[in-house]
Amino acid sequence: MEKFSNVFLINNKLYTKNLVPGKKVHGEKLLNRNGKELRSWHPYKSKLASAILKGLKELPITPGSKVLYLGASTGTTASHVSDIADKNGKVVCVEYSEKPMEKLIPLAEKRSNMLPVMGDANKPKEYTDYCQDVNVVYQDVAQPNQAEILLKNTRFLEKGDEALLCIKSRSINAVEEPKKVFEKEISKLRKDFRIKETLELKPFHKDHAFIRCKKKSATSP
Amino acid sequence: MKDRKKAIEEARKKVKEAKTERDQLIIHSIKAVEEMDEVFNLFYERVENWHSLHFPELPEIVKNPETYLHIINELLTRPEMKEEKLKQHTPKAKKIEKESKKSMGAELDEKDLKQIKRLAKLAIDVKNERNEIEEYIKDVTKEVTPNLRALAGPILTARLLSLAGSLEKMAKMPASTIQVLGAEKALFAHLKKNVPPPKHGVIFNHPEVRKSSEDNRGKVSRSLANKLAIAARLDYFGDKHKGKEMKKEFQEKLKKIRG
Ligand SMILES: C[S@@+](CC[C@H](N)C(=O)[O-])C[C@H]1O[C@@H](n2cnc3c(N)ncnc32)[C@H](O)[C@@H]1O
Numbered sequence: 001m002e003k004f005s006n007v008f009l010i011n012n013k014l015y016t017k018n019l020v021p022g023k024k025v026h027g028e029k030l031l032n033r034n035g036k037e038l039r040s041w042h043p044y045k046s047k048l049a050s051a052i053l054k055g056l057k058e059l060p061i062t063p064g065s066k067v068l069y070l071g072a073s074t075g076t077t078a079s080h081v082s083d084i085a086d087k088n089g090k091v092v093c094v095e096y097s098e099k100p101m102e103k104l105i106p107l108a109e110k111r112s113n114m115l116p117v118m119g120d121a122n123k124p125k126e127y128t129d130y131c132q133d134v135n136v137v138y139q140d141v142a143q144p145n146q147a148e149i150l151l152k153n154t155r156f157l158e159k160g161d162e163a164l165l166c167i168k169s170r171s172i173n174a175v176e177e178p179k180k181v182f183e184k185e186i187s188k189l190r191k192d193f194r195i196k197e198t199l200e201l202k203p204f205h206k207d208h209a210f211i212r213c214k215k216k217s218a219t220s221p
Numbered sequence: 222m223k224d225r226k227k228a229i230e231e232a233r234k235k236v237k238e239a240k241t242e243r244d245q246l247i248i249h250s251i252k253a254v255e256e257m258d259e260v261f262n263l264f265y266e267r268v269e270n271w272h273s274l275h276f277p278e279l280p281e282i283v284k285n286p287e288t289y290l291h292i293i294n295e296l297l298t299r300p301e302m303k304e305e306k307l308k309q310h311t312p313k314a315k316k317i318e319k320e321s322k323k324s325m326g327a328e329l330d331e332k333d334l335k336q337i338k339r340l341a342k343l344a345i346d347v348k349n350e351r352n353e354i355e356e357y358i359k360d361v362t363k364e365v366t367p368n369l370r371a372l373a374g375p376i377l378t379a380r381l382l383s384l385a386g387s388l389e390k391m392a393k394m395p396a397s398t399i400q401v402l403g404a405e406k407a408l409f410a411h412l413k414k415n416v417p418p419p420k421h422g423v424i425f426n427h428p429e430v431r432k433s434s435e436d437n438r439g440k441v442s443r444s445l446a447n448k449l450a451i452a453a454r455l456d457y458f459g460d461k462h463k464g465k466e467m468k469k470e471f472q473e474k475l476k477k478i479r480g
Pocket of ligand 1: 076
């Protein structure tokens with residue numbers, strides 16, 4: 001079954017259509033269905049995959065999407081986002097530490113829609129040049145100021161564009177109840193966004209929430 | 222997408238920059254280790270001379286500086302040096318106790334000896350801290366210079382970087398220069414006077430060079446230096462982890478040299 005464009009659910013397992021047939025990214029399985037090559041997508045390895053399995057209603061990333069991906073790490077999830085966005089889409093992958101970047105660069109070299117950026121998501125000016133046409137933001141940085149980081153990056157979105165945000169409760173405050181932490185972060189987001197969905201990612205990712213939100217109106221940069 | 226090429230190039234450059242900054246961490250660390258070794262030796266010599274007023278026979282029996290310092294730190298005075306307590310430090314416990322009873326050293330009181338204990342304690346601490354930094358070097362070289370590390374081991378890698386000044390400089394050096402890094406004095410003598418050029422600098426510390434016969438040492442050094450030059454470039458350009466492969470090649474070369 002095609003759950004979303006380029007995202008398939010077969011026997012309770014998720015797959016995306018491989019943008020680069022024959023090439024694996026993280027030791028996943030490849031599968032052939034109706035002349036398409038599919039790559040398996042593990043909920044334990046990817047928060048977006050787990051959010052979809054937990055019932056995400058709408059996926060703002062579609063073929064042709066121009067995605068700004070903050071906290072791309074070695075590109076596990078980003079590669080599936082790149083599959084979904086497809087040839088006409090684009091994924092700008094921002095990562096600030098050099099070690100995962102070393103793996104992300106060769107991945108981007110193989111994927112025609114992927115741009116690696118070694119930069120800090122707190123300083124969107126550093127990568128503005130690559131983001132002129134961005135219309136979705138995906139963020140998974142596991143940082144204490146995660147809501148603020150997203151707000152700093154809303155300048156790339158127009159009214160009605162959406163953002164997906166993974167919130168890790170532990171990294172903000174190790175003692176406070178995860179529920180409270182999520183609520184606090186969500187209330188910060190309300191400044192620029194309307195919250196469309198919130199999901200918990202249990203049992204795939206402990207103390208993680210996933211938020212889909214929609215930009216309210218144009219912000220001044 | 223024309224932006225993409227630019228992005229990839231920029232990201233590569235930044236990774237490289239980030240790494241070359243980290244090479245300076247290795248260089249400071251190895252310099253600190255060398256300085257701490259000097260400090261340790263100074264302190265050890267002072268403790269040995271000082272305490273020998275009281276027990277001059279001890280350094281003759283316990284030759285290992287660290288063991289010696291631990292004994293001074295824990296069992297300062299001759300009357301305290303009983304076999305039972307010494308046993309955990311050295312197999313020569315019995316002998317020490319015996320010698321302590323008929324020592325020619327002066328009788329010093331607790332107050333006098335305590336000052337020596339202070340210094341012994343400090344020397345032990347310096348050694349421990351030095352070892353911590355060495356562990357750190359083992360770790361960072363794995364991350365920053367995996368190819369050099371595979372060939373030369375973490376400590377020699379750090380010494381080479383320190384002598385070269387940076388990973389960038391080392392990556393740009395011809396193998397012949399790497400071969401004599403650390404032998405500047407001998408090289409200078411060769412140029413000034415009429416003595417043969419040095420066969421090796423700090424790479425003499427590599428086990429394969431060290432264990433080579435006098436006749437082969439020059440060839441082994443040259444072949445190691447060739448590999449190190451390639452490894453430094455690979456590390457600098459952050460491309461591939463070919464360390465294992467290169468080590469194998471080096472070992473095959475060794476077989477040929479040694480026949
Ligand atoms: C939880 S991991 C992301 C995993 C990835 N999204 C996936 O599913 O494959 C978080 C990443 O964000 C990066 N990160 C944290 N703070 C950042 C910042 N301010 N700017 C850019 N990247 C950041 C970290 O280095 C780390 O690689």
